[in-house]
Amino acid sequence: xxxxxxxxxxxxxxxxxxxxxxxxxxxxxxxxxxxxxxxxxxxxxxxxxxxxxxxxxxxxxxxxxxxx
Amino acid sequence: xxxxxxxxxxxxxxxxxxxxxxxxxxxxxxxxxxxxxxxxxxxxxxxxxxxxxxxxxxxxxxxxxxxxxxxxxxxxxxxxxxxxxxxxxxxxxxxxxxxxxxxxxxxxxxxxxxxxxxxxxxxxxxxxxxxxxxxxxxxxxxxxxxxxxxxxxxxxxxxxxxxxxxxxxxxxxxxxxxxxxxxxxxxxxxxxxxxxxxxxxxxxxxxxxxxxxxxxxxxxxxxxxxxxxxxxxxxxxxxxxxxxxxxxxxxxxxxxxxxxxxxxxxxxxxxxxxxxxxxxxxxxxxxxxxxxxxxxxxxxxxxxxxxxxxxxxxxxxxxxxxxxxxxxxxxxxxxxxxxxxxxxxxxxxxxxxxxxxxxxxxxxxxxxxxxxxxxxxxxxxxxxxxxxxxxxxxxxxxxxxxxxxxxxxxxxxxxxxxxxxxxxxxxxxxxxxxxxxxxxxxxxxxxxxxxxxxxxxxxxxxxxxxxxxxxxxxxxxxxxxxxxxxxxxxxxxxxxxxxxxxxxxxxxxxxxxxxxxxxxxxxxxxxxxxxxxxxxxxxxxxxxxxxxxxxxxxxxxxxxxxxxxxxxxxxxxxxxxxxxxxxxxxxxxxxxxxxxxxxxxxxxxxxxxxxxxxxxxxxxxxxxxxxxxxxxxxxxxxxxxxxxxxxxxxxxxxxxxxxxxxxxxxxxxxxxxxxxxxxxxxxxxxxxxxxxxxxxxxxxxxxxxxxxxxxxxxxxxxxxxxxxxxxxx
Numbered sequence: 001x002x003x004x005x006x007x008x009x010x011x012x013x014x015x016x017x018x019x020x021x022x023x024x025x026x027x028x029x030x031x032x033x034x035x036x037x038x039x040x041x042x043x044x045x046x047x048x049x050x051x052x053x054x055x056x057x058x059x060x061x062x063x064x065x066x067x068x
Numbered sequence: 069x070x071x072x073x074x075x076x077x078x079x080x081x082x083x084x085x086x087x088x089x090x091x092x093x094x095x096x097x098x099x100x101x102x103x104x105x106x107x108x109x110x111x112x113x114x115x116x117x118x119x120x121x122x123x124x125x126x127x128x129x130x131x132x133x134x135x136x137x138x139x140x141x142x143x144x145x146x147x148x149x150x151x152x153x154x155x156x157x158x159x160x161x162x163x164x165x166x167x168x169x170x171x172x173x174x175x176x177x178x179x180x181x182x183x184x185x186x187x188x189x190x191x192x193x194x195x196x197x198x199x200x201x202x203x204x205x206x207x208x209x210x211x212x213x214x215x216x217x218x219x220x221x222x223x224x225x226x227x228x229x230x231x232x233x234x235x236x237x238x239x240x241x242x243x244x245x246x247x248x249x250x251x252x253x254x255x256x257x258x259x260x261x262x263x264x265x266x267x268x269x270x271x272x273x274x275x276x277x278x279x280x281x282x283x284x285x286x287x288x289x290x291x292x293x294x295x296x297x298x299x300x301x302x303x304x305x306x307x308x309x310x311x312x313x314x315x316x317x318x319x320x321x322x323x324x325x326x327x328x329x330x331x332x333x334x335x336x337x338x339x340x341x342x343x344x345x346x347x348x349x350x351x352x353x354x355x356x357x358x359x360x361x362x363x364x365x366x367x368x369x370x371x372x373x374x375x376x377x378x379x380x381x382x383x384x385x386x387x388x389x390x391x392x393x394x395x396x397x398x399x400x401x402x403x404x405x406x407x408x409x410x411x412x413x414x415x416x417x418x419x420x421x422x423x424x425x426x427x428x429x430x431x432x433x434x435x436x437x438x439x440x441x442x443x444x445x446x447x448x449x450x451x452x453x454x455x456x457x458x459x460x461x462x463x464x465x466x467x468x469x470x471x472x473x474x475x476x477x478x479x480x481x482x483x484x485x486x487x488x489x490x491x492x493x494x495x496x497x498x499x500x501x502x503x504x505x506x507x508x509x510x511x512x513x514x515x516x517x518x519x520x521x522x523x524x525x526x527x528x529x530x531x532x533x534x535x536x537x538x539x540x541x542x543x544x545x546x547x548x549x550x551x552x553x554x555x556x557x558x559x560x561x562x563x564x565x566x567x568x569x570x571x572x573x574x575x576x577x578x579x580x581x582x583x584x585x586x587x588x589x590x591x592x593x594x595x596x597x598x599x600x601x602x603x604x605x606x607x608x609x610x611x612x613x614x615x616x617x618x619x620x621x622x623x624x625x626x627x628x629x630x631x632x633x634x635x636x637x638x639x640x641x642x643x644x645x646x647x648x649x650x651x652x653x654x655x656x657x658x659x660x661x662x663x664x665x666x667x668x669x670x671x672x673x674x675x676x677x678x679x680x681x682x683x684x685x686x687x688x689x690x691x692x693x694x695x696x697x698x699x700x701x702x703x704x705x706x707x708x709x710x711x712x713x714x715x716x717x718x719x720x721x722x723x724x725x726x727x728x729x730x731x732x733x734x735x736x737x738x739x740x741x742x743x744x745x746x747x748x749x750x751x752x753x754x755x756x757x758x759x760x761x762x763x764x765x766x767x768x769x770x771x772x773x774x775x776x777x778x779x780x781x782x783x784x785x786x787x788x789x790x791x792x793x794x795x796x797x
Contacts, residue, residue: 009596030362031590032345035637035645042638062597062642063590065629 020048035062074230084109094156100199105206123620125155129172143176153201154191158622163331165624167406175293178556182293187405188275189257193309208303235274236466239285259307261296262468267518268526271296291470326661338410352413353439367448370479385452443561444475450502476558489542496520529553549702555580567593569604575700585612601761616676678784695772
């Protein structure tokens with residue numbers, strides 16, 4: 001997909017150098033208990049600020065339950 | 069009046085002495101029965117069947133209530149009971165969150181079987197005194213207190229004419245009265261309601277725990293469903309339980325070292341990870357405020373919107389950091405409602421000066437606000453003022469009414485006011501507009517006196533929606549759409565419009581829409597992990613069964629998944645990680661170490677399934693518990709008003725295309741009213757399909773009745789249970 005990535009099944013705009021942390025900002029994902037996978041591969045929390053997301057990637061940002 | 073004068077005014081009605089017992093593997097093997105009509109106290113054995121099929125806690129409560137009542141028993145009939153049972157693991161101090169009790173009764177609000185879980189010291193102390201549950205039946209002729217004295221092995225019923233009724237005063241009076249000295253206050257636990265429980269159907273119970281650092285009796289709430297109203301209808305002013313002090317192994321568990329090992333492991337997680345995960349020790353569940361707002365899930369102005377900005381408000385006014393700044397965190401890591409709880413989420417505001425009501429000018433300790441309270445009394449009423457939330461929180465607690473219920477009731481009447489269904493004439497002068505803090509507080513004060521519009525509001529949203537329509541004040545369908553109530557109980561504080569699974573998580577519950585059965589919003593709406601009906605049905609099978617188990621054993625839910633091991637996310641695939649497998653293993657280990665029963669995670673689910681289905685059938689026996697009772701108000705499902713639709717027009721228009729197969733051109737030509745109608749049809753149909761899928765997964769008929777084959781499979785095929793469902797197969 002040219003210029004796009006998929007985040008939790010939603011298509012969003014991609015830009016060169018986009019990091020995992022950037023994706024969280026774009027999606028307004030502020031919850032802390034997250035599992036993040038890019039094309040099926042887990043990305044460690046320490047790597048979120050630097051790990052880049054390739055164009056066309058399938059990104060899963062799994063929010064572990066809390067609440068109540 | 070001093071404490072001595074109050075005590076001197078007591079008249080002993082009954083004193084019953086019992087043989088001291090010994091807890092073995094988490095059980096005393098006996099329960100206590102108090103009949104207030106005849107002033108008799110007796111003990112009953114816990115049978116092997118009770119332990120095998122019902123485990124304890126909620127299970128014991130349901131079993132005892134079933135056999136104590138008839139299908140026709142009403143909430144205010146003498147034979148209705150309040151049962152408090154802590155469960156076999158309650159009272160251990162080596163693993164976090166093991167001090168919970170479950171309270172069961174026929175609800176004054178709904179007529180269904182209500183259960184409500186609560187911390188505080190009463191449940192474990194009662195167990196140490198010798199009983200696995202207490203049944204409160206009958207009605208006294210005058211206000212009484214019941215004292216279970218574990219130090220001299222007696223139970224007394226005595227009149228208590230002089231003490232206060234409001235909980236923050238009464239709990240202190242009785243703690244001082246029954247403690248030998250200051251040091252002994254920690255060994256006294258009190259259960260009480262409040263003046264609003266006398267005058268409304270939404271009364272709740274406060275369970276005290278003495279805080280030796282703040283030197284106050286703090287309060288935890290069994291809030292939902294009006295059990296405080298039942299309590300006061302029985303003319304019980306309070307229960308008191310005394311113990312001789314905490315011992316490391318009161319429960320005489322099978323393997324204490326195993327519990328210590330798992331407990332220490334969990335404590336280490338909390339210490340190392342909580343500050344960077346949920347901050348429970350700093351904020352309690354209030355940490356969710358801005359998170360729910362960010363995800364469009366914070367109920368705002370009667371569940372119309374999910375964000376403060378929708379009404380031009382600023383979430384930062386009630387941000388969790390603001391609430392944190394008001395909490396007294398001097399003893400941050402010791403704020404547990406039971407000993408040994410490292411999660412320490414019971415935050416309090418100390419020295420809070422009240423601005424309204426009968427205690428105006430007093431400086432008090434306020435327990436909370438927790439998330440549900442802050443969202444219910446705050447954002448859902450359009451009030452973004454932390455001081456209002458704390459004051460309303462205090463008065464709800466001391467008056468003995470549920471903050472969640474009051475929040476949803478107030479939000480409903482505020483929308484009615486703004487829609488012209490109510491006006492000053494109809495509310496007795498209260499200008500109940502969204503955001504009006506003083507009117508909201510006055511409504512609470514009126515509930516406490518049973519006067520004015522508060523007397524109507526205190527009957528709950530289910531009553532009001534019919535009453536307003538009967539008076540000709542508003543359209544019946546609109547009122548049913550916006551009254552956030554199912555099974556006679558008001559919704560708790562999460563938006564479910566965009567999460568079909570959570571709609572089921574609320575409206576398919578046994579007791580009514582409380583989030584403690586299933587909280588699936590992230591899994592469904594954000595993660596898109598359970599896209600099909602079958603996926604959602606599986607989640608709506610597993611999570612309610614899993615969460616039920618805590619209430620059987622005496623555990624708190626929060627330590628399960630409000631902190632997670634550091635490697636949880638790397639070690640397990642996402643769907644499994646959401647279950648926090650290492651914590652599940654801790655619970656299995658602790659359960660075995662207490663009771664000696666070696667269960668695996670499948671048996672854990674089965675233990676719950678037996679009790680869950682029993683509760684469903686108990687409701688069926690009473691004329692509820694069928695498909696029609698799982699219907700939800702449309703506000704929980706989709707946009708009711710034009711303003712709601714227009715606030716998220718882009719999303720809703722896109723759904724017309726993506727979900728309903730319309731062309732963008734066709735959508736562009738539709739009026740907002742037509743779009744709302746299309747959504748309503750689609751979303752309502754979709755919910756019906758979800759019911760079908762969930763019932764199938766749960767082993768129920770299309771009418772929501774457990775099948776006999778399923779009951780046999782899970783081992784809940786008791787003759788009295790089969791007798792109820794047989795004609796409905």
